[in-house]
Amino acid sequence: MRFGLITNGDLAFQRRKVEAVGLDTRMEHLIASGEVGVAKPDRRIFEHACSVFGVRPSDAAYVGDRLRTDAIGAARAGLTGIWLNRRGVAPTAEDVAEAARLGVIELSSLAAVPRALVAETN
Template identity: 70%
Template sequence: MRGPRPTAGLRRRGGEPSRAGPLRPRRHPLRTPGGRGGGHPSLHRLAGRTVRTVGRGRWHDLEEEHYHSYLAGRLDFEGQRQARARDFAAHHGVTLSPGEARAWFAAYFEHYVAAWTLHDDAVPCLDVLEAELPGVGFGLITNGDLSFQRRKVEAVGLDRRIPLLVASGEVGVAKPDPQIFHHACARAGVTPERAVYVGDRLRTDAIGAAAAGLTGVWLDRRGQTPAPEDAADANALGVRRITGLDELAGVLVG
């Protein structure tokens, strides 16, 4: 968050929800349990796919679908992970049991965590905002576990630059509920109308923040076409749209 127009959060992209920092996974082989495909020979082929592939297209779509089912209460957190693994494997002609889906996702996630890195525009964005907006401060809001998010921020060296971490597991409500945005603003000592939230989920992040009284900014790196309802709500709430963090300062300062 910052003085003139605080920012309520920057978010990550990748294979695990909470997406609250400008993170991405490096390309690496997606392996399966024990390196043997969890008992499915066909999963040897999946193990050869890279996170660059997994992070786009079908995997991203499944993440959106099942994570929103989790937010809506139709799946628990572990259930949405299993559903993503199951449906991704099915897309490649492989059927996974619940136990196999759990093990497959766990193996994927170990490699995902080991490969955390920042988007190239993340640190330059923070530098420009600090130069253009004296007194600016940064925070992060995540739908997830606080200790896990703190581990992530520390792993990429942003813990000194993003001191405020707010997690749904700690607060008891999740984005897009206005309460979590208001809680973050209160922690930062700013009013919602003087806060900006940047996120890569239009409904959960940008629209949710704007509905709570913040300036909502949608980080749309993929050039997506939003659903008509989402587009209408975003327009009505004045949500800003950027395709990279290098555009953020121009939106906020210009």
């Protein structure tokens, strides 16, 4: 698996945060809205990230902790959208319906991501 990060922020600031927690060695690419000119949930930032990775959106997954901004935005762009709902947040009925229509996967733990991705491909 390859890993990257999409953030709605300034590249330099986000890079410092990623380095501070030691994730810089795990992240192949850091995509920042400040550099791309569009922010999540705009499909173009997800499409840009896929282009940088050289993969089709249908072959990529995006995990985020915001349902609309992250998971629904990614799914609208053709990626597998995964909502990391650690706190058991109750989304709006509108978001629930759209997430269901787009096939968004809701998980409560990062540990569940590999199993969810395997199930998605079967």
